[in-house]
Amino acid sequence: MSAPAIVWLRQDLRLQDNPALAEAAASGRPVIPVYILDDAAAGAWAMGGASRWWLHHSLSALSAALADLGAPLVLRRGDAGETLDRLIAETGAGAVYWNRRYEPLAVAQDTAIKAQLAGRGLDARSFNAALLFEPWTVRTQAGEPFKVFTPFWRAAQASGPIAAPLPAPRALAAPAAPVAGEALEDWGLLPGRPDWARSFGEMWQPGEAGALRKLTAFLDGAIIAYASDRDRPDTDGTSMLSPHLHFGEIGPRQVWQAVRFAAGRTGALEAPAAKFLAEIGWREFSYHLLHQAPHLPETAFRPEFAHFPWADDRTALSRWQAGQTGVPIVDAGMRQLWTYGWMHNRVRMVAASFLVKHLLIPWQDGEAWFWDTLVDADLASNAASWQWVAGCGADAAPYFRVFNPVLQGEKFDPNGDYVRAHVPELAGLPAPWIHKPWETPEAVLAGAGVALGRTYPHPIINLQAGRARALAAFSALRA
DNA sequence: TGAAATGTTGGGGCG
DNA sequence: ACGCCCCAACATTTC
Numbered sequence: 001m002s003a004p005a006i007v008w009l010r011q012d013l014r015l016q017d018n019p020a021l022a023e024a025a026a027s028g029r030p031v032i033p034v035y036i037l038d039d040a041a042a043g044a045w046a047m048g049g050a051s052r053w054w055l056h057h058s059l060s061a062l063s064a065a066l067a068d069l070g071a072p073l074v075l076r077r078g079d080a081g082e083t084l085d086r087l088i089a090e091t092g093a094g095a096v097y098w099n100r101r102y103e104p105l106a107v108a109q110d111t112a113i114k115a116q117l118a119g120r121g122l123d124a125r126s127f128n129a130a131l132l133f134e135p136w137t138v139r140t141q142a143g144e145p146f147k148v149f150t151p152f153w154r155a156a157q158a159s160g161p162i163a164a165p166l167p168a169p170r171a172l173a174a175p176a177a178p179v180a181g182e183a184l185e186d187w188g189l190l191p192g193r194p195d196w197a198r199s200f201g202e203m204w205q206p207g208e209a210g211a212l213r214k215l216t217a218f219l220d221g222a223i224i225a226y227a228s229d230r231d232r233p234d235t236d237g238t239s240m241l242s243p244h245l246h247f248g249e250i251g252p253r254q255v256w257q258a259v260r261f262a263a264g265r266t267g268a269l270e271a272p273a274a275k276f277l278a279e280i281g282w283r284e285f286s287y288h289l290l291h292q293a294p295h296l297p298e299t300a301f302r303p304e305f306a307h308f309p310w311a312d313d314r315t316a317l318s319r320w321q322a323g324q325t326g327v328p329i330v331d332a333g334m335r336q337l338w339t340y341g342w343m344h345n346r347v348r349m350v351a352a353s354f355l356v357k358h359l360l361i362p363w364q365d366g367e368a369w370f371w372d373t374l375v376d377a378d379l380a381s382n383a384a385s386w387q388w389v390a391g392c393g394a395d396a397a398p399y400f401r402v403f404n405p406v407l408q409g410e411k412f413d414p415n416g417d418y419v420r421a422h423v424p425e426l427a428g429l430p431a432p433w434i435h436k437p438w439e440t441p442e443a444v445l446a447g448a449g450v451a452l453g454r455t456y457p458h459p460i461i462n463l464q465a466g467r468a469r470a471l472a473a474f475s476a477l478r479a
Numbered sequence: 480t481g482a483a484a485t486g487t488t489g490g491g492g493c494g
Numbered sequence: 495a496c497g498c499c500c501c502a503a504c505a506t507t508t509c
Contacts, residue, residue, distance in 0.1 A: 231480080349480070388480095400509045401481050408481090467482080471509060 003094030004175050005029040005123075006087060008036065008080075010106075012099040012129040012248035013062045014208040015069070017165035019127035020097040025169035031071040032091055032175055035059060037187060038080045041109050045297065045379055048372035050341040053197045054206050056189035058247050061207025063184070071172035074181035081113045088122070091175055096122060099129035099248070102287050103379045104294035132162055132252045133284055135291035145292040147394040152288060153281040165254045196338065203340045204243065204375060211244035215255065219262045226272040230279075233333075233344035234418040239276065242376035243342070245283065252280055286384035289394055297383040298364065300392035304477055308392075311360040319460055320355050321369050323423070326457035328435050329409035330354045332422035339422070341375035346412050352389040353403040358466035360473060363390035391474060399474035402467050409435035425455050 005024040012018055013035075024031045039046040047055065063073040076083045084096060096117055101110060110126065117124035128134060133156045138146060146152035191197050205213065218239040222229060229237030244250045256277065263273035290296050300306065319325050323334035333347035343351070348370075355366045367386040371377045387393025391401070413419060416434035420427040426434055428448030433440040437452060438459050445452065452458050 346480085353481090397480080398509095402509095403480095404482060475509075 002027075002029050004032050004091050005095040005097060006084065006091075006093045007031060007033045008084065008096060008098040009033055009062070009073075010035070010098065010101055010248075011246065012251075013058045014211070014249050014251070015065055015168035016208065017129065017251045017254050018099065018168075018248075019129055019166060020099045020125075022166045022169060023097050023125065023127065024095070025172055027095065029095060029173065030175040031172040032074060032087070032093060032179055033066050033071055033172075034074040034076060034084075034087060034181075035062075036080045036083050037075075037077045038083070041080060041105060042103075043105050045103065045105070045371070048374070048377055049191065050197070050200075050373050050375045051377050052189040053191065053200060053341070054204070054243055054247060054375045056184060056187070057204075057206035058249060059184055061209065065208065066172070069169060069172045070174050072174075072178070072181075074179045075184060075187070076181060077187070080109060081116065084113065084117070087179070091179060094122060096124045098126055100126050102130070102135060102291060104290070129251050130248060131284055131287055132156070132256060132280070133159065133288075135288045138288060145288060146285075147289075149282065149285050149395050152285050153278060156281070156284060162256050163253055165251065165257055197341065199339050200341050200375065203240075203342065206243070206247070206249070208249045211241065211250035214240050214244060215250060215258055219258060223259070223262065223269060223272050223276060227275045230275070231346045231412050233347050234413045234415065234421075238345065240342070242378075242381075243374075246376050246378045246381075252283070255280060283378075283381055286378075286380040289384050290380040293394075296387065296393075297367065297379055300390075301387055301394050302392045302396070305390075305392040308477060309360075309473060310362040313359065313361060316359050316460055317355075317361055317365055319457075320351075320359065320361070320366075324457050325354070326438070326452075326459035327354065327405045327463075328416075328419045328423055328426055328437065329405045329413065332413075332419045335422045337370075337373050341373065343374070344418075346408070347418075348385070349389060350403045350405050350408045352386060353401075354405055356386075356390045357402045357470035357474075358461055358463065360470065363387065363392070399477065400471060402470055404463065404467070406435045406463065423456070426450060 005027050007021050007024045012020065015021065021033070059073070059075070066073045076087070087093065101107065114124045114126065138152060138156045138159060140146060146155065204210065222237050222239070225237065229235050241250065241255065245252065259273050259277055263269040289301070293301055320334060323331040323338065325331055329347065330351045333343045333351040337343040352366055355361050356363050363386040367382055370382055384393060388396050391397050391399045409419065414431065416429065416431045419434050426437065429437065429440065429450060430444070433444055437445065437450060437456060450456055
């Protein structure tokens with residue numbers, strides 16, 4: 001029997017379209033799939049709480065699926081390089097395969113490990129499972145990386161056909177002797193008390209099966225109205241694939257093929273399909289930006305922001321985090337985030353704009369909170385999106401684009417149902433007032449059981465004054 | 480993937 | 495029937 005192949009799984013927790021796993025299966029070697037929890041290697045960007053909840057359940061699902069195929073998942077903790085070395089020594093493995101990561105520290109770690117393994121004569125190989133286009137392959141005519149989304153996406157799509165996804169291996173050869181691993185329950189990935197994740201399960205089914213279910217439901221339902229409903233937080237208008245994509249429970253090639261196939265069957269889907277795939281494109285663009293600017297999670301892409309006069313207001317930050325700003329659409333979003341580990345994208349923009357512009361709080365503070373609380377927390381997307389809102393990123397929103405949370409609420413949550421779902425103390429307010437309780441007549445408030453300052457906060461800032469202050473601060477930057 | 484201020488226009492009420 | 499005015503609706507520009 002030939003020496004086993006280790007498949008080092010990371011953000012590719014699936015069987016379908018998994019090139020590293022497929023390579024191991026095709027090699028004829030016994031297969032040892034391993035997941036290594038290596039928090040130290042991630043530095044300041046170790047997985048947040050919501051991501052850990054997700055990881056626990058995703059590994060649980062993957063473990064069952066791999067056991068069915070004949071090669072049980074091995075769980076280990078510690079420095080990844082040392083852990084792989086020990087595993088190789090224990091099992092006599094002759095090959096290590098993995099799918100690439102793109103976070104700067106992960107790239108450095110993978111590069112060092114690969115050189116180390118190859119130097120010792122092991123077959124160490126990496127593959128692409130996470131992106132449609134490798135970040136370093138999309139270039140302008142001048143050979144430069146892109147800084148603007150639209151030309152990036154046009155060039156990327158024109159750069160060649162997207163490979164068809166690989167099927168899941170039908171079976172895997174088990175190693176001669178079982179490989180010892182840790183118990184998932186011992187990793188402490190789930191919250192203790194209080195169990196802030198108790199509602200997550202209502203919305204999510206981590207794992208490959210859950211990912212495919214979300215994709216199917218989207219293609220059978222919301223995609224037809226995606227162009228408009230994706231902006232409506234009061235509907236299920238989006239795919240909700242983001243955490244599945246982040247953990248690699250489904251790959252972008254699978255999404256691409258399924259969407260194109262669905263659109264090919266009926267012409268009515270062509271336009272919404274293109275809109276949806278452009279969102280996949282934004283994910284690709286974020287990785288493209290992170291690759292050209294490795295400090296994107298910490299430092300403004302545009303250098304003139306280095307000395308921006310941000311406010312140091314811990315109280316305001318806490319109230320924003322807790323969904324107690326007194327601005328209904330913002331509070332609804334922040335509470336949806338806390339309750340379900342996810343926030344509708346339209347509301348993310350509104351809540352982020354409110355923090356960065358009305359409150360002048362550094363975008364990095366919002367980024368850090370999202371990192372800890374989102375189940376889809378993704379270093380590239382999170383950093384690029386926060387910089388976009390703050391206006392300090394590539395292809396960023398212009399400085400004068402300040403979302404008015406009242407108008408956004410009235411436009412995208414016209415009946416107030418989204419606010420009612422997440423801010424129950426306002427549920428009695430009629431639609432014309434629910435997005436601006438501070439302007440609501442006293443009699444209407446009383447009729448709805450709302451007492452401002454007691455059952456629901458006064459707004460943390462006057463919206464007009466906050467907008468004016470933001471415009472002054474951001475326009476000073478240009479001068 | 481904005482909002483607000485300012486400018487323009489055209490329908491309809493009304494003397 | 496006509497002209498004046500109001501203002502909603504839309505367009506443009508400014509931040």
